[in-house]
Amino acid sequence: MNPTVEDRVPVLVVGGSLVGLSASLFLGRLGVRHLLVEKHSDTSHHPRGRGNNVRTMELFRVAGAEDRIREAASVLADNHGILQARSLTGDEQEWLFKEIDPGGGLARISPSGWCLCSQNDLEPVLVQCARELGGDLRFSTELVSFEQDGQGVTAVLKSRETGAHSTVRADYLIAADGPRSPVRERLGIGQTGPGALFHNVSITFRAPGLAEVVGDRRFIACYLTNPEADGALLPVDNHRDWVFHAPWHPEDGETLEDFTDERCIDHIRRATGVPDLDVEITGKAPWHAAERVAERYGAGRVFLVGDSAHEMSPTGAFGSNTGIQDAHNLAWKLAAVLDGAAGPELLETYEAERQPVARETSARASARSAEHSHPGYVPAPGAGGGRQRGVLTVALGYCYPRGAVLDADPELPVVPEALRSTGEPGTRAPHMWLRDGDRRRSTLDLYESSFVLLTGSDGDMWRTAVKGAVQRFDVRLDCYLIGHEPDDDLAPEEGADWAEKHGTTPEGAVLVRPDGFVAWRAEGRVADPEAALREVFEGLLCRTPDLTT
DSSP: OOOOTTOEEEEEEEOOSHHHHHHHHHHHHTTOOEEEEESSSSSOOSOOOOEEOHHHHHHHHHTTOHHHHHHHTGGGTTOOOEEEESOSSSSOEEEEESOSSGGGGGGGTOSOOOEEOOHHHHHHHHHHHHHHTTOEEEESEEEEEEEEOSSOEEEEEEETTTOOEEEEEEEEEEEOOOTTOHHHHHHTOOEEEEEEEEEEEEEEEEOTTHHHHHTTOOOSEEEEOOTTSOEEEEESSSSSEEEEEEEEOGGGTOOGGGOOHHHHHHHHHHHHTOTTOOOEEEEEEEEEEEEEEESOSEETTEEEOGGGTEEOOSTTSHHHHHHHHHHHHHHHHHHHHHHTSSOGGGGHHHHHHHHHHHHHHHHHHHHHHHHTTOTTOOOOTTTTOSOOOOHHHHHHOOOOSSSSOSSOOTTOOSSOSSOOOSOOTTSBOOOOEEEETTEEEEGGGGOSSSEEEEEOTTHHHHHHHHHHHHHHHOOOEEEEEBSSSTTOSBEEGGGOOHHHHTTSOTTOEEEEOTTSBEEEEEOSOOSOHHHHHHHHHHHHTTSOOOTTO
């Protein structure tokens, strides 16, 4: 049923690709009623962006979607590394890196891992999960216009199937409507950064004989560097279906119509080094690599996420991951404000936290494209020189020196030189395995629907303080005592020291936000934990407590 002008929803999400669907999933997990509209009739059918980094998979793990995503991605589960070669049949071949997680060291710092899942496989999983949580997802529905006032946003929607218009009233609007975001344009928000970097045409094709040529080289992507036919080859099923990214130069007058089937087949044959390869072209889609970040991440009650807020070079798959993590950051803050636990000023920390991450990450994505000599990319002189710091540091180690955190070091680099996981305010909380009876849990599994206070030997005092904070602020807050005593809630595995891991003492405490970032830390015994938490939540939630409770 189309909404009428009387219909109201707390959050309207515009855009139903990876980031919008992730926003729907995260909002649903927090119990926030919402409507998502997407102008296309269905999810993506093109095997676009596929690299889901470890931080994104941690978020999907806590949201209950990780296992389904890995099942959808099973056909590429054994693909690792980036190969660079003049052709698939010649001797000039080099692995830029052969393993995503050499030595298996990632298991020490995360309960999750990387996942190679193409967008056309991932999006249907997100749709299913979001709808199971009650999400109202409407495809073939376009945002025509919107207006906002001090109390909410009024949006006019159009069914692309019937042409009927309808109006919906929302408290907040999330714009996940892509790099040419109409919402961003209507808000008059500009962008900064170098701008366009290069252009490619993504060609899907069938070539059963290519699997024999590739052999046991199970790569994520292969950069083929023949100067007369360069491009990037990506497997879809390691057997019949493949994708080839061919450089496209519209600045030289080249049009999409120039990419005929015959031209594409010839290009693929020359690039792979197999002149008689049987190739059937099944689709073509242009894409544009750029480095841009929005000057603001929203205005009033409208917020930008994903490509509407930032564009990045595809090398390293930073763009979609950064967007999904945008949505996660914004979702818990919207839930807190809609619940009445937080003041609306909390939403201002979304830009303060996520915009610097996008700036740093987009610059590193461009530098990595230069380092890998991505086909079609000719960097400006001096850009991207030298080896870049590890992808894991960028993906997992980013920090929030400012925002909804207390006592964070303002000089903390947004992306550090090396990965740190020491429980500092403004950083992702450390992972460690805990026992809850017979159940094994990561500390990261605790963080989603509430703030979480971890503590040890002064647990009774902290538990009393937590009860007081919940009563005074009506905030979602859980407390876990970690140790091996009968009254403790969770026990560290293998003799691990939770306090040392989190940079505190057994008498101290660590407060972690719903998104798994450390909000505040007491590094030792606190004389009055209740007063301490009262001051902490006044700062974090941007409101004073109801002193009548």
